[in-house]
Amino acid sequence: MIIIIDGKKIEVEGKRTVLEVAREKDIFIPSLCDHPQLTPFGGCRLCIVEIKEKRGYPPSCSTYVENGMEIKTKTPRLQELRREILELILSEHPNACLICSEKENCDEYKSTIRKVGEVTGCVLCSNNGRCELQDVVETLKIDKVKFPSVYRDLDVKKGDPFFDRDYNLCILCGRCVRVCQEVRGASAVSFVYRGSEAVVGTVFDLPLLESGCQFCGACVDVCPTGSLTERGIRYEGLPDERAKTICPLCSIGCELKIDLKRQKILSSKPSDEGAVNEGQACVKGRFLIKDVVHSPRRILKPLIRVNKKLEEVSWEGALDFVAQKLKKFKGKKTALIASPQVSCEEYFLLHKFASEELKTENVDSSYRFSPLAVFDKMAKENGLELGLNFEIKDISRAKTLFLIGEDISKSHPIIWLEVLKAVKGGAKLIVASPEELSLSRYSALWLQIKPGTEFYLLSFLSKLFLQKEQEADHPRIEGLDSFEDSLDKLDLSNVFEMTGITREELKEASELLLDTENAAFLFGMGLTQHSWGSRNVAALWNLALQAQAQLFPLGLENNLRGVFEIGRNSSDKGLNLNQIFQAASSGELKALYLAGPAPYLKKANLELLVIQDSFVNENFEFADAVLPASTFAETEGTFINGEGRLQKFNKVIDPLGEAKPDWWIISQLARRMGNKGFHFKNPSDITKEMIKIVPSFSNISYAELEKGQKIFIQEETKKERSFIPLKYSDSHYKKSKEYPFLMFLDYSLDYYRSLSLSQESRGLKAIRDSRWIKVSLEDAEELNLKEGENIAVESSSGKFKGFVKIVKSLPKGILGASFLLSEDSDFSVSGLIPSVFQESHSLGMLPVKIKREK
Amino acid sequence: MSGLNKDHGKLIHMLHDTQKKFGYIPAHSISQISGELKISESEIFGVLTFYKAFALEPRGRHLITICMGTACHVRGGVQIVEEMERKLNIKVGKTTANRKFTLETVNCLGCCAIGPVVVVNGKYYSNITIKKVDAILKEYQESE
Ligand code: SF4
Numbered sequence: 001m002i003i004i005i006d007g008k009k010i011e012v013e014g015k016r017t018v019l020e021v022a023r024e025k026d027i028f029i030p031s032l033c034d035h036p037q038l039t040p041f042g043g044c045r046l047c048i049v050e051i052k053e054k055r056g057y058p059p060s061c062s063t064y065v066e067n068g069m070e071i072k073t074k075t076p077r078l079q080e081l082r083r084e085i086l087e088l089i090l091s092e093h094p095n096a097c098l099i100c101s102e103k104e105n106c107d108e109y110k111s112t113i114r115k116v117g118e119v120t121g122c123v124l125c126s127n128n129g130r131c132e133l134q135d136v137v138e139t140l141k142i143d144k145v146k147f148p149s150v151y152r153d154l155d156v157k158k159g160d161p162f163f164d165r166d167y168n169l170c171i172l173c174g175r176c177v178r179v180c181q182e183v184r185g186a187s188a189v190s191f192v193y194r195g196s197e198a199v200v201g202t203v204f205d206l207p208l209l210e211s212g213c214q215f216c217g218a219c220v221d222v223c224p225t226g227s228l229t230e231r232g233i234r235y236e237g238l239p240d241e242r243a244k245t246i247c248p249l250c251s252i253g254c255e256l257k258i259d260l261k262r263q264k265i266l267s268s269k270p271s272d273e274g275a276v277n278e279g280q281a282c283v284k285g286r287f288l289i290k291d292v293v294h295s296p297r298r299i300l301k302p303l304i305r306v307n308k309k310l311e312e313v314s315w316e317g318a319l320d321f322v323a324q325k326l327k328k329f330k331g332k333k334t335a336l337i338a339s340p341q342v343s344c345e346e347y348f349l350l351h352k353f354a355s356e357e358l359k360t361e362n363v364d365s366s367y368r369f370s371p372l373a374v375f376d377k378m379a380k381e382n383g384l385e386l387g388l389n390f391e392i393k394d395i396s397r398a399k400t401l402f403l404i405g406e407d408i409s410k411s412h413p414i415i416w417l418e419v420l421k422a423v424k425g426g427a428k429l430i431v432a433s434p435e436e437l438s439l440s441r442y443s444a445l446w447l448q449i450k451p452g453t454e455f456y457l458l459s460f461l462s463k464l465f466l467q468k469e470q471e472a473d474h475p476r477i478e479g480l481d482s483f484e485d486s487l488d489k490l491d492l493s494n495v496f497e498m499t500g501i502t503r504e505e506l507k508e509a510s511e512l513l514l515d516t517e518n519a520a521f522l523f524g525m526g527l528t529q530h531s532w533g534s535r536n537v538a539a540l541w542n543l544a545l546q547a548q549a550q551l552f553p554l555g556l557e558n559n560l561r562g563v564f565e566i567g568r569n570s571s572d573k574g575l576n577l578n579q580i581f582q583a584a585s586s587g588e589l590k591a592l593y594l595a596g597p598a599p600y601l602k603k604a605n606l607e608l609l610v611i612q613d614s615f616v617n618e619n620f621e622f623a624d625a626v627l628p629a630s631t632f633a634e635t636e637g638t639f640i641n642g643e644g645r646l647q648k649f650n651k652v653i654d655p656l657g658e659a660k661p662d663w664w665i666i667s668q669l670a671r672r673m674g675n676k677g678f679h680f681k682n683p684s685d686i687t688k689e690m691i692k693i694v695p696s697f698s699n700i701s702y703a704e705l706e707k708g709q710k711i712f713i714q715e716e717t718k719k720e721r722s723f724i725p726l727k728y729s730d731s732h733y734k735k736s737k738e739y740p741f742l743m744f745l746d747y748s749l750d751y752y753r754s755l756s757l758s759q760e761s762r763g764l765k766a767i768r769d770s771r772w773i774k775v776s777l778e779d780a781e782e783l784n785l786k787e788g789e790n791i792a793v794e795s796s797s798g799k800f801k802g803f804v805k806i807v808k809s810l811p812k813g814i815l816g817a818s819f820l821l822s823e824d825s826d827f828s829v830s831g832l833i834p835s836v837f838q839e840s841h842s843l844g845m846l847p848v849k850i851k852r853e854k
Numbered sequence: 855m856s857g858l859n860k861d862h863g864k865l866i867h868m869l870h871d872t873q874k875k876f877g878y879i880p881a882h883s884i885s886q887i888s889g890e891l892k893i894s895e896s897e898i899f900g901v902l903t904f905y906k907a908f909a910l911e912p913r914g915r916h917l918i919t920i921c922m923g924t925a926c927h928v929r930g931g932v933q934i935v936e937e938m939e940r941k942l943n944i945k946v947g948k949t950t951a952n953r954k955f956t957l958e959t960v961n962c963l964g965c966c967a968i969g970p971v972v973v974v975n976g977k978y979y980s981n982i983t984i985k986k987v988d989a990i991l992k993e994y995q996e997s998e
């Protein structure tokens with residue numbers, strides 16, 4: 001269709017608002033409540049226009065274009081009306097500074113006089129620099145406000161983590177309410193009361209912490225005024241530099257814009273251009289990046305052990321020391337562990353170093369139980385070549401979604417946003433989880449499953465499917481008969497009791513799953529962490545074939561996929577992670593090189609321990625040398641995110657103190673040990689070598705990436721579709737008289753290298769503390785446990801401490817705790833070691849008892 | 855918009871039922887409704903505070919509404935409010951401890967000619983002065 005704006009003919013396609021079209025054509029219309037990512041609201045009326053043959057002044061943000069429309073955006077009448085509207089808005093907003101004739105001269109003071117409780121003008125507002133209200137006042141040239149001014153004198157809300165809410169500055173544009181509801185699915189804030197009392201608020205004015213807020217910061221980022229402001233930057237002044245990089249705190253890999261001042265990170269915000277995150281992030285990327293990088297726990301100088309004490313030395317000294325020592329422990333008696341949070345280049349180099357210099361095949365990273373590895377293992381065991389790549393965007397197109405084994409609103413926030421899009425578009429969501437998740441609100445069905453019994457749930461669903469299938473006439477998929485046989489042999493007579501799910505619920509689930517064309521099955525650690533994880537995944541695979549669903553394995557760490565690809569390209573004859581720790585305790589292993597978090601090594605029997613890390617941790621006690629590694633912000637390289645997508649992260653600041661990038665440290669060591677193959681000047685030199693050696697990386701190209709090309713790692717995806725016969729297994733967890741509880745280990749991603757994020761950030765701790773031990777309401781009442789009380793949990797092989805967190809929806813007899821290698825040993829589930837690290841022992845549920853702590 | 859908005863009709867219905875049952879909307883009902891309708895508590899709070907018909911606190915058996923519209927105001931509405939507050943020993947918007955009276959104000963009831971106006975349980979009292987307050991209250995204090 002053709003429309004005319006201000007005399008200009010414009011061709012338009014689709015359902016667009018007048019404002020959208022105008023913006024696209026650089027025709028400026030003032031607006032305040034509209035936001036490109038949100039549904040039109042039509043609240044502020046600043047965007048009014050005149051349309052031929054239409055009465056009045058319709059708001060352009062909520063008027064859709066029609067063929068032949070003639071629109072005027074700048075008549076004198078419109079300008080006058082807009083000014084009047086803006087004056088009305090300003091009468092309820094501190095306006096002295098806005099209309100002050102001296103305001104230009106005021107700029108340099110702005111950042112210095114903000115330490116006041118009440119914002120009575122822009123000079124005191126922490127939002128200047130990005131205030132849209134200021135901008136429209138500027139463009140509409142307002143220099144007086146003819147209406148009487150009112151200051152609402154509402155209490156400024158400062159009790160929540162990360163940001164303050166000063167609704168005295170609020171213009172009720174509703175952007176925060178909409179983003180929270182439409183994009184984040186939290187609806188933590190809403191318009192409350194009405195008329196002159198109307199304000200944005202929470203239920204009973206409770207803190208956000210008690211209103212279902214995710215602390216994603218999306219509201220802060222869309223707020224056009226200073227009502228919502230990040231507390232951490234209040235007194236920091238304006239940034240002098242801005243950089244872009246990738247968040248390393250989960251497998252999404254959001255693109256972040258980092259504000260810097262004198263080489264210090266002030267804040268980080270999601271980038272609108274981020275291919276995966278498109279302007280969204282989560283609490284970690286939005287509020288924790290600077291805490292991570294500038295943590296007081298950073299180690300900034302090399303240390304070596306002299307006379308039983310760790311002492312600071314020069315890099316020269318440290319590298320010589322470590323090179324000398326390592327030379328003595330070549331071969332089988334040495335092992336290297338790396339974090340799945342380092343870059344591809346660095347992990348590649350660590351592998352190369354281990355094989356060429358340490359002459360060992362004992363190299364591993366913590367990915368064995370990840371959905372990726374288990375899925376891949378299951379496929380291999382059954383002779384299938386299955387791809388691991390997917391696109392997050394595909395999820396929003398699904399008509400039915402089945403989520404099992406992960407609380408994605410916390411672990412994969414951006415995936416959750418896509419799931420939400422699907423649900424808002426009418427898709428049905430089925431969630432299987434032991435406790436009610438905040439996202440269950442959007443589910444058509446929540447299956448409260450007893451952890452560890454997933455296999456039975458999935459098999460039973462398959463069975464229900466088959467009964468239905470027989471009536472339908474579907475093309476037969478290979479392996480159906482033996483699959484059917486195996487199902488027949490499976491004793492599922494007490495499936496309801498075992499899983500805790502009723503017959504009706506299972507029936508409903510099977511109907512929802514069967515009745516769909518486009519289904520997505522998302523599965524996480526909760527499905528794969530059990531020792532029978534690969535059987536679980538096989539059961540899910542079969543079900544997915546029946547429902548013609550796409551599988552989405554949800555790995556946790558940012559570079560898990562990259563590390564996994566490099567790992568599987570090398571020998572797998574060496575010890576794996578668990579075996580390495582076992583060998584360290586038994587004394588078989590003599591030297592350990594740690595480039596990633598590890599459990600407390602008190603029981604280890606090592607002759608040499610080298611730690612290459614960014615943060616102080618308990619294992620320093622046993623270290624012979626500590627090499628200070630820089631964080632992601634101080635170097636560059638590539639990550640492969642959970643989709644299999646190549647991501648380039650950039651150097652944002654110079655390394656702090658004497659810290660050095662992991663790749664530099666390893667190269668230096670190797671050279672000192674006489675290896676000529678480590679002459680890398682920068683990470684891209686390593687990339688060049690890496691892509692020759694790791695086949696699935698062969699298409700990596702920075703240049704293409706920078707051109708906006710999306711690059712996925714290469715994989716052979718023969719679209720094989722064949723059922724896998726299920727093996728019967730008596731696999732579920734049993735408690736005993738002595739250990740009457742089953743504790744569910746929740747793999748937590750709230751860590752970066754050896755830093756526990758909730759111990760570093762008070763804000764995150766208030767939201768979710770890695771030291772919480774979740775107890776059901778019934779058990780808490782029975783044992784008279786109070787919220788926050790100190791308790792300890794004991795298994796047959798160990799003990800750890802934590803604080804009671806009462807969870808209403810948890811079934812009686814089940815406890816939950818975060819599994820986090822970066823947690824202090826007293827508080828870490830790995831305190832239940834050695835059991836946790838025995839391959840034979842399940843990492844799913846542990847029989848335990850609760851003890852009161854004084 | 856959101857696929858959830860279709861439930862808002864149901865929400866208002868449920869709020870009405872709750873109001874009828876308890877005389878107000880207790881906090882626990884909000885969380886219960888939130889669970890049932892899958893609407894966040896803040897959203898429900900937003901809807902219920904939009905309508906004057908819903909109360910967040912228990913109301914008394916007798917609802918006293920004093921007009922504070924311009925006409926009534928200039929003829930002494932404020933004094934009447936003050937007198938009522940003193941006599942009942944509560945502020946506007948509150949309910950007496952014995953749950954007998956709730957005191958509210960309202961903007962213009964549309965009968966300015968007979969103002970100041972006080973309405974008790976729907977019954978209109980016209981041309982009210984401070985002196986008449988006692989008599990009105992008595993009428994209801996005695997009616998048990
Ligand atoms: S919100 Fe904007 S206009 Fe209001 S005081 Fe702050 S900077 Fe000034």
Ligand code: SF4
Nearest residue numbers: 180213214216217219
């Ligand atoms: S931080 Fe996120 S979840 Fe919390 S109120 Fe803002 S938008 Fe909603």
Ligand code: SF4
Nearest residue numbers: 170171173174176223
């Ligand atoms: S707090 Fe900000 S985003 Fe929310 S309504 Fe007020 S001005 Fe708009």
Ligand code: SF4
Nearest residue numbers: 247250253254282285
């Ligand atoms: S979703 Fe993941 S990548 Fe994005 S900001 Fe959060 S932790 Fe970082």
Ligand code: FES
Nearest residue numbers: 031033044045061
């Ligand atoms: S931008 Fe259109 S009404 Fe606010």
Ligand code: FES
Nearest residue numbers: 921923926962963
């Ligand atoms: S002002 Fe009281 S009835 Fe109109």
